Amino acid sequence: MGVQPATSNPGAARAVQPIPVVLHGRALEPNRGIPLNPDWVDEVRVNTSAVERRTATHVTRRTVKKENQAAWLLRAIACMDLTTLSGDDTADRVRRLCAKARNPLQRHIVEGLGIEDLHLTVGAVCVYHTFVETAVRALEGSGIPVAAVSAGFPAGLSPLAERVAEVHRSVEAGAQEIDIVITRAHVFSGEWQALYDEIAAFRQAAGTAHLKAILGTGDLMTLRNVARASWVAMMAGADFIKTSTGKESVNATLPVSLVMVRCIREYADRTGMAVGFKPAGGIRTAKQALDWLALMKDELGRPWLEPSLFRFGASGMLGDIERQLEHQLTGRYSATYRHPVA
Numbered sequence: 001m002g003v004q005p006a007t008s009n010p011g012a013a014r015a016v017q018p019i020p021v022v023l024h025g026r027a028l029e030p031n032r033g034i035p036l037n038p039d040w041v042d043e044v045r046v047n048t049s050a051v052e053r054r055t056a057t058h059v060t061r062r063t064v065k066k067e068n069q070a071a072w073l074l075r076a077i078a079c080m081d082l083t084t085l086s087g088d089d090t091a092d093r094v095r096r097l098c099a100k101a102r103n104p105l106q107r108h109i110v111e112g113l114g115i116e117d118l119h120l121t122v123g124a125v126c127v128y129h130t131f132v133e134t135a136v137r138a139l140e141g142s143g144i145p146v147a148a149v150s151a152g153f154p155a156g157l158s159p160l161a162e163r164v165a166e167v168h169r170s171v172e173a174g175a176q177e178i179d180i181v182i183t184r185a186h187v188f189s190g191e192w193q194a195l196y197d198e199i200a201a202f203r204q205a206a207g208t209a210h211l212k213a214i215l216g217t218g219d220l221m222t223l224r225n226v227a228r229a230s231w232v233a234m235m236a237g238a239d240f241i242k243t244s245t246g247k248e249s250v251n252a253t254l255p256v257s258l259v260m261v262r263c264i265r266e267y268a269d270r271t272g273m274a275v276g277f278k279p280a281g282g283i284r285t286a287k288q289a290l291d292w293l294a295l296m297k298d299e300l301g302r303p304w305l306e307p308s309l310f311r312f313g314a315s316g317m318l319g320d321i322e323r324q325l326e327h328q329l330t331g332r333y334s335a336t337y338r339h340p341v342a
Helices: 038-042 048-061 066-078 091-102 105-111 129-138 160-172 184-188 192-206 222-234 254-271 287-298 317-332
Strands: 082-083 122-128 145-151 176-183 211-212 241-242 276-278 312-314
Touching: 038 192, 048 254, 048 287, 066 082, 082 091, 082 317, 091 122, 091 129, 091 176, 122 129, 122 176, 129 145, 129 160, 129 184, 145 160, 145 192, 145 312, 160 176, 160 192, 176 192, 184 222, 192 211, 192 222, 222 241, 222 254, 222 312, 241 254, 254 276, 254 287, 287 317, 312 317
Parallel strands: 082 122, 082 312, 122 145, 145 176, 176 211, 211 241, 241 276
Antiparallel strands: none
16 A cells, blocks of 8 residues: 655645645745734634534544545654653653654554655654753754753743743754743733743744744633733744643643634734644544644645644654554554554
């Protein structure tokens, strides 16, 4: 069975030509940020019941089968930030993770699918600052960027100057992407200028590195708070808005994701600039990967199925995707232990 990387297939793992970022017929630019517009924040309204109905039906009306499913799962791998953020991380674990990032599928699966020429890799490897240099060395020559969690991750409660300095250090160590965490208290108190200034400071400190703003949506209590924080982060220049640190009791959910991607869509309509989206935490299965990919395709279109605009914050999910792809080839499910990530 061969899976071809045709641009006509939205689930293909690699496009033959770059996909222009177009929404509603309008070509979009990367996000540069704009001055804070408090009116845009204040006017945000979210119909929670409608959001919940939409996401409840989403998971029941989308099915992808056989070869098409394989192509969509390969796309999920290409959009994955392979992550290790444990207290017991070691340099050896990070190096093993980087080796998996270079070759995310076992050789017999690659050959069985006929995708040797795709040179499939994950979107990035995400680690604590301590392991940035280790990951950079392990990924040298692969083209896979290193993402560092920063800015007092996961609580975001250390002094701002320390958090900004941490961003600088990770960039100097070689991180090409920075995942920062916002101060949730600014959202609860409606201190939008303070939130904007904080994210803008991280944006400046990151320089040319991509900045992903983690909203900690499980802590924000309401979907309206999620939407308002999303707007402020985008206006402050975030390249991505991200749901969670993965450390909250509630992480990425489809209702929260729907609200955030619709904010991205409206921001693009108003400014002509594209912002990426990263759901993180609690996404562990191939089925969940398909749910989120379909959501992005439905709400934002084909350009948002590229690693430049969509990432999964996940690691365990890769093992399940491998098992599903092997099942398509053999008709059998292998044991989970045969698909280690790191």
